[in-house]
Amino acid sequence: MNLPVIVTRAEPAAADTVSRLTAAGYEAVLSPALTLERLPDAVPDMTGIRHLIFTSANGVRYFLERGGMGAAVVWCVGEATAAAVRQGGGRDVREGSGNAADLAAMILAAPEAQTGALLHIANAAAAGDLVATLKVAGLDARFCALYRTVPVRALAPAALAALSAAPRCVVLIHSAKGAAAFREAAAGIDLSNVVFVAISDAASRPLDGCGALAIIKAASPSETALMDALDAVVRAL
16 A cells, blocks of 8 residues: 555554554554653652553553552553553453543442542643542542653654655544644645544544544544554545
């Protein structure tokens, strides 16, 4: 396939997506819209923590830099996050299949979550709805940011070349922050030849009105569903 597929996901996870695309025969173009920065002074307070909550594989990676999972029950937003936890030695892993709101509902429905404190590990911008929802329900929920996301200032040269030269181009979007960062970095660029394939409805919203040929949303917020949506797009073009 000679249709360029631009990967906007932050590293190191972007490399996994590129490998998956390449194995499937796609022309993958790496152009992360976000970079990740460790918060060196952030230290998780594990006092009384019985449950860990992760809403991204990046959160798992930064947590594991500080030690193992221990015996905690680990709640994960989806397949990629759960896979990262299992690879890191997590044994009692609960895997969601939706977004952070769906994960909160899953936790609230589980009797075992009513005992012991819960710690949500994520990026600095994520201290919000999930923990607040659990607290309103009476759970001892806490938050710890171990890293932050920073928008890039410009797209990679290979992505700029693909956007300007290819008659059709696909851009994969993994998050709302990534979508907003890509749109800002692509300001002034004609996107009328671009089909955006977003991992969720929320991830697609910052792209509204960008002038793209189409904005397609995956059936569910997972890497597998994103790839399925990409395959459907390519068959239709």
